[in-house]
Amino acid sequence: MSTETSPHTHPDTTPRAGSETSADTGVGSGATPGAAVVVERLSAGYPGVRALDEVSITVGAGRICALLGANGSGKSTLFKALLGLHRPTAGTVRLFGMDPSRARRRNQVSYVPQHEQVDTSFPVSVEQVVMMGRYGHMGLTKRARPSDRLACDEALDQVGLSELRRRGIGELSGGQRKRAFLARAIAQQAPLMLLDEPFAGVDRGSEELISSVLKALRDTSGTTVLISTHHLAGVEDLADEVVLLHQRVLAAGLPSEVLTEEQLGRSFGAVLRETT
Numbered sequence: 001m002s003t004e005t006s007p008h009t010h011p012d013t014t015p016r017a018g019s020e021t022s023a024d025t026g027v028g029s030g031a032t033p034g035a036a037v038v039v040e041r042l043s044a045g046y047p048g049v050r051a052l053d054e055v056s057i058t059v060g061a062g063r064i065c066a067l068l069g070a071n072g073s074g075k076s077t078l079f080k081a082l083l084g085l086h087r088p089t090a091g092t093v094r095l096f097g098m099d100p101s102r103a104r105r106r107n108q109v110s111y112v113p114q115h116e117q118v119d120t121s122f123p124v125s126v127e128q129v130v131m132m133g134r135y136g137h138m139g140l141t142k143r144a145r146p147s148d149r150l151a152c153d154e155a156l157d158q159v160g161l162s163e164l165r166r167r168g169i170g171e172l173s174g175g176q177r178k179r180a181f182l183a184r185a186i187a188q189q190a191p192l193m194l195l196d197e198p199f200a201g202v203d204r205g206s207e208e209l210i211s212s213v214l215k216a217l218r219d220t221s222g223t224t225v226l227i228s229t230h231h232l233a234g235v236e237d238l239a240d241e242v243v244l245l246h247q248r249v250l251a252a253g254l255p256s257e258v259l260t261e262e263q264l265g266r267s268f269g270a271v272l273r274e275t276t
């Protein structure tokens with residue numbers, strides 16, 4: 001990740017942009033080589049609210065980047081823009097050189113939302129939820145093939161939910177449910193994973209498990225991971241790069257550069273400390 005003030009990329013890792021060629025992905029045609037996410041001078045908001053103001057971020061492929069900001073700092077709005085679900089007023093977003101809608105259609109990005117609506121009156125098992133991550137791979141018939149079942153089995157195993165696979169999703173604890181939705185994203189096997197507040201409302205055990213799963217995805221598959229969080233705890237250990245956001249990018253770089261008392265104090269003052 002980098003901004004104009006703190007250039008930092010990771011040229012050693014190649015984006016796992018599916019099996020597409022550079023012509024398919026658009027990499028090379030105005031894209032930033034080796035970058036999974038390029039946000040340039042992005043402004044976005046709602047009637048009467050400026051949520052993002054000229055935000056520029058670059059996340060190198062195969063990196064874990066934490067987007068750190070207090071409540072209301074614009075993290076969710078940025079995620080919505082990255083997913084093509086919120087139209088910015090200015091600026092551009094490119095995921096592996098593609099616009100967000102195209103990247104989603106080409107299974108380049110998976111998403112783990114902060115809250116997932118679970119309709120307990122319509123029972124869906126944990127493994128059915130995880131299988132939903134495979135829909136983009138199944139073709140028109142939407143029938144699971146052996147490769148889909150294998151991807152689900154592996155994802156359930158990674159998050160430690162194999163034993164609970166037949167349980168209804170509504171019967172899980174908050175932390176277990178979060179792991180189930182993480183497994184759905186893992187099964188999708190997209191080269192970029194976005195996680196909105198993955199540690200909110202989970203116990204210490206689930207937090208450690210989620211962190212180690214994300215690191216394993218980076219290390220074994222070269223997955224680029226972008227998490228939004230307002231919790232300082234754990235970020236230094238997990239993230240390769242940190243962006244401090246408060247409507248604008250206040251600081252960006254290596255955790256050791258960004259997560260200093262001085263930087264946090266200058267950037268957030270009391271606001272961040274109150275919310276961590």
Ligand SMILES: Nc1ncnc2c1ncn2[C@@H]1O[C@H](COP(=O)(O)OP(=O)(O)OP(=O)(O)O)[C@@H](O)[C@H]1O
Nearest residue numbers: 046049051069070071072073074075076077078230
């Ligand atoms: N649908 C909306 N309509 C109007 N204003 C909104 C809407 N969604 C967010 N906002 C405002 O936009 C700003 C950024 O909100 P956003 O949800 O992106 O921040 P956030 O960092 O994700 O916050 P949190 O950590 O509390 O989820 C805030 O001032 C918020 O009140």
